[in-house]
Amino acid sequence: VNTALQATLGELAALPGVRAALAATESDGLPAAAVAAVDVDADALAAFATALFHRTRLANAAAGYGETRHLTLDAEHGRLFVVTTGDLALVLLTQPDASAGLLRVALQRALRTVA
Amino acid sequence: MEAERIHHWMDEIARDPASLAFMPLVDALRRLGRLEEARRYALRGLERHPHRAGAHDALARVLSDAGDDGQARDEWEFALRLDPSHQASLRGLGFLAWKRGDLAAAERLLARAQHANPADDGLATALHRVRAGLRDSAGAAAPDMPAGNSVFTHRARSTAAADARQLFATLLGDGDRTALLLDRDGLVMAGTYIDGTGREVADEVGAHLGGLAEEATRALQQLGLGRWESMLAEAQHATVALSPAPDGAVVMVAAARDTHVGLVRRLLTQARQRATAWMGAAA
Numbered sequence: 001v002n003t004a005l006q007a008t009l010g011e012l013a014a015l016p017g018v019r020a021a022l023a024a025t026e027s028d029g030l031p032a033a034a035v036a037a038v039d040v041d042a043d044a045l046a047a048f049a050t051a052l053f054h055r056t057r058l059a060n061a062a063a064g065y066g067e068t069r070h071l072t073l074d075a076e077h078g079r080l081f082v083v084t085t086g087d088l089a090l091v092l093l094t095q096p097d098a099s100a101g102l103l104r105v106a107l108q109r110a111l112r113t114v115a
Numbered sequence: 116m117e118a119e120r121i122h123h124w125m126d127e128i129a130r131d132p133a134s135l136a137f138m139p140l141v142d143a144l145r146r147l148g149r150l151e152e153a154r155r156y157a158l159r160g161l162e163r164h165p166h167r168a169g170a171h172d173a174l175a176r177v178l179s180d181a182g183d184d185g186q187a188r189d190e191w192e193f194a195l196r197l198d199p200s201h202q203a204s205l206r207g208l209g210f211l212a213w214k215r216g217d218l219a220a221a222e223r224l225l226a227r228a229q230h231a232n233p234a235d236d237g238l239a240t241a242l243h244r245v246r247a248g249l250r251d252s253a254g255a256a257a258p259d260m261p262a263g264n265s266v267f268t269h270r271a272r273s274t275a276a277a278d279a280r281q282l283f284a285t286l287l288g289d290g291d292r293t294a295l296l297l298d299r300d301g302l303v304m305a306g307t308y309i310d311g312t313g314r315e316v317a318d319e320v321g322a323h324l325g326g327l328a329e330e331a332t333r334a335l336q337q338l339g340l341g342r343w344e345s346m347l348a349e350a351q352h353a354t355v356a357l358s359p360a361p362d363g364a365v366v367m368v369a370a371a372r373d374t375h376v377g378l379v380r381r382l383l384t385q386a387r388q389r390a391t392a393w394m395g396a397a398a
Contacts, residue, residue, distance in 0.1 A: 048334035056348045059323035064180060064310040066148020066351025076341025
């Protein structure tokens with residue numbers, strides 16, 4: 001695994017409220033690298049996050065909205081953030097009260113680094 | 116699949132610069148949001164085929180998607196000078212009229228477009244929506260309803276359908292916003308979704324989002340995250356927000372990209388409340 005990618009994920013995982021940071025291939029939903037709390041199923045998280053992003057991307061393309069750049073899902077016990085570059089998706093799982101603005105900026109910066 | 120077709124059309128144009136493959140290519144690139152590439156191919160095609168209405172229409176769609184309504188209008192008007200019954204250009208101009216609030220002009224243009232292709236269901240929906248708007252603004256039935264049109268002869272049924280399509284209209288205001296209520300299979304229950312060319316794309320969007328609620332619920336349970344509450348996707352030209360509604364349904368709101376995310380979230384909350392009340396009343 002690319003050490004720069006692993007280091008980037010480590011920095012993301014150290015942000016307040018983050019429970020998992022992982023990189024996955026969008027086409028098959030497999031995690032390429034992950035830094036996650038022990039109670040997080042990184043494989044399931046990667047599969048779900050990439051599938052959700054893929055479905056949303058198709059819907060946005062059908063509506064003529066162009067490329068999908070960022071996805072946030074709010075759930076009862078956590079928040080999910082997904083961004084992609086090419087076939088690589090970066091995924092963050094956080095506490096429900098994590099700062100969306102801060103994490104959004106961090107993810108965009110990380111995306112530029114790994115791209 | 117789409118990538119293969121795009122490469123195929125590009126290859127064909129590279130082999131034969133006079134090929135008409137530029138028209139489907141421009142449209143495919145436009146749908147993918149690759150507007151600059153689409154514009155280049157459209158201009159190149161127009162150089163070869165300046166007297167073909169479809170070439171002007173291809174460029175107009177790209178310009179419209181890029182927000183240049185003035186230039187798009189010029190191209191569609193030019194296309195109509197070449198072919199007065201060119202359906203796509205009538206439709207495009209009708210949509211521009213609708214966007215600027217000129218419902219009477221929109222109705223005239225869309226009716227001409229429908230006359231050119233009566234089998235276009237999306238166009239029928241758009242025309243119906245415009246006529247409903249005209250009726251609302253006149254406070255009475257539109258005087259120029261075409262006789263014998265089944266949509267209007269079955270008044271009660273069409274009123275219920277129109278009510279469903281208009282469910283979110285007063286929430287959305289005049290901005291570039293739209294909202295849909297989709298059932299668990301992605302079928303449209305209420306709202307409308309008309310894209311930048313005036314095409315009704317609600318069914319297509321719904322098909323891609325069908326089953327989303329169930330999938331999200333199942334996956335989030337597996338991840339120990341509880342119920343899903345909302346989702347926000349930022350795309351090149353729009354911000355799209357979704358939330359679950361009763362019975363596995365999904366409410367979706369989309370707004371132009373320059374709309375504040377906070378406002379989109381607020382619209383979503385209001386749309387969800389309205390959809391929940393409407394579903395309760397309709398049950």
